[in-house]
Amino acid sequence: MCEDHRHYLSRRRLLADGAAATFMGGLALPAAAQQKQPAAAPNAISPDDALKRIMDGNRRYVANATRSKDFSAGRAARAAAQYPIAAVLSCADSRVVPELIFDQGPGDLFIIRGAGNFVDNDGLASLEYGVKFLGTPLIMVLGHSGCGAVTEAVKVVEEKLALPGHLAGLVDAIKPAVLMAKKAKAKNLIDEAIADNVRYNVRKLQKAKPIINGFVRSGKVKVIGGVYDIATDKVTLL
Numbered sequence: 001m002c003e004d005h006r007h008y009l010s011r012r013r014l015l016a017d018g019a020a021a022t023f024m025g026g027l028a029l030p031a032a033a034q035q036k037q038p039a040a041a042p043n044a045i046s047p048d049d050a051l052k053r054i055m056d057g058n059r060r061y062v063a064n065a066t067r068s069k070d071f072s073a074g075r076a077a078r079a080a081a082q083y084p085i086a087a088v089l090s091c092a093d094s095r096v097v098p099e100l101i102f103d104q105g106p107g108d109l110f111i112i113r114g115a116g117n118f119v120d121n122d123g124l125a126s127l128e129y130g131v132k133f134l135g136t137p138l139i140m141v142l143g144h145s146g147c148g149a150v151t152e153a154v155k156v157v158e159e160k161l162a163l164p165g166h167l168a169g170l171v172d173a174i175k176p177a178v179l180m181a182k183k184a185k186a187k188n189l190i191d192e193a194i195a196d197n198v199r200y201n202v203r204k205l206q207k208a209k210p211i212i213n214g215f216v217r218s219g220k221v222k223v224i225g226g227v228y229d230i231a232t233d234k235v236t237l238l
C-alpha cells in the first residue's frame, strides 16, 4: 500500500496496522501479527477533550491535588504502543516540566523541548510524527514566565549584543516575537515577547505544510498556545 493511500485511512487503522512501528525504525510486524493489533486507539479523543484533560490536570497541580499514579499499571500497554493525548512544544528550562504541570503520566504527552520553545525543522518533524502516526489531537506551544532564551533575545535586540556559538541562531528564531512586542509598545517587553513568541509559533504550526495544516483545516487537530507562570504553576491559554 502506498504512503498516500495510507493517509486516507483512519488514524486508528494506521496505528493498528503497524505503520507507526514501520516508520520508527524497521519494527514492522509480519502481516499475520499486524492483524492481531488493537483495532482502536484507547485515547481517540477530540482536541477539545484533550485540552480539557490537560487543563484540569494543571488546576490539580496548582491546587497541589495531583492524582496519585501507579506507574506499574500501564507498563504492558505502554510497551505495546503509545497514544499521547497532546503534544507540547516547551522550553528546555528545568523549571518547566510538562508532565507535572498538567498532572499526566508516561505515555500521555508527546514533548518537544528546546530553549525558547520555537519550531525548527527537527521539532516540526517530531510534531508531524505525533499528529500523523500517533493520532495526537492537540498541540500546545508552551511558553513560560522568566524565559532566559527570550530575555537574551530581547537584550540582543535592545542592546545590540552578540551571543557566542550557536546561540545566535536561537536568538534569530525568537527575534520576530521581540519585534512584534516592540511594535505593539509593550509595557513589559520580556513578558509580551514571551507571549508573542508563543502566538508566532502557534500560527507557524497551524500553517505548517504538508502535514499539520491539513489536520488543522479538517478539525482533527488543534494548535493552541499557553504561558506557564513559574511563580503560581498556572498555565494561561492565549
Ligand SMILES: [Zn+2]
Pocket (backbone or CB within 6 Å): 091, 092, 093, 115, 116, 117, 144, 146, 147, 148, 149, 150
Ligand atoms: Zn525558557
